[in-house]
Amino acid sequence: MVTLADRPNTALLVIDVQNGVLAAAYDRDKVVANIASLVERARRARVAVMWVQHHDRGLLSGSPEWELVPELVPAAGEPVVHKSYPDAFEGTELEAQLAARGIGQLVVTGAQTDQCIRSTLHGAITRGYDATLVSDAHTTEDLTSFGAPPPRQVIAHTNLYWSSHTAPGRKGGTARTAEVMFGARPS
Template sequence: MATVRQGSQPVMVVVDVQVGVVDGAWEAPRVVGNVALAVQRAREQGVPVIWVQHNDNELVRDSNEWQWVPELVPAEGDVRIHKNFNSSFEATGLDAELARLGATHITLAGCATNWCIRATAYGALERGYDLTLVNDAHTTKSMNLGNGNTLEAARVIDDLNIAMTWLEYPGRITGTAKASELDFSKPVNAR
């Protein structure tokens, strides 16, 4: 079992809301607006915001596709983490930054639901953090499965929202919340 984090220190983690990731994603303008609202609510409540940005062969560092979408701008002093794998925890300094901040509860938003958001959510839970997934502030693209079937983005998003609502880990709280309803002063448990 993971070491469960004691306390109730929240942090907002925004993952990969980058030009090349958001381009063509399901309901991208609405979702990006909700990510911006979640960040605004975190800042209003004095909650630190951590920005995680992906680098790989398709998202080459400093390219246009690698940049944050124009609607989102990290503030002076916000932590920025660069990653090369789906989980924001793998081979990054995220865990160390969370420890420095005394974080115990991660509120998560961003892209892409079926890759980096899912991997980061499970990574957080496996490391003993409580987790709130902002259920209207993550998105992905539909996937052609190559056999005449398509995995629809909306279904992938619904699946992760349901999983994070009902998933149980010993000693940890998981749940979802809408961006407009985020209250970082109390843990979420949607059941």
């Protein structure tokens, strides 16, 4: 259903799995393990794995907090897109990287659910991509002191509304880690 011409391929998008972002994340170890499983399966199926790494005043480039968690390491040749806005498309080369690989379908994982995950999902649909959120492979920290619901509810709500998200010629949706089936890209 993707509206982008000549974009039959899929990419696994791994967003902001950084030490500082995941330090206090809800269910961190389970989410990281699920993402690691997806990365391994995508690589075996020759599906592009695209990494996104955030930086701003609170997450300085090159700092230990900015580094990706040690359990998740990009392989040689896997692009790492650096961003400073919640939407991974804004002010980055993500669109160019996806276009060069003929990618029109995104499988989205990472953090934080209520910030960069939601923004990037909406940015993808707006730009013509189909975007599947892996329901048990994204997380957020506890922001209840700022009036947000508890992390478990933030994640559940995001999964609920994204499970049936659509736009003309595009679709969202959710799948659990075990349900994600990567097909090999054409050579």
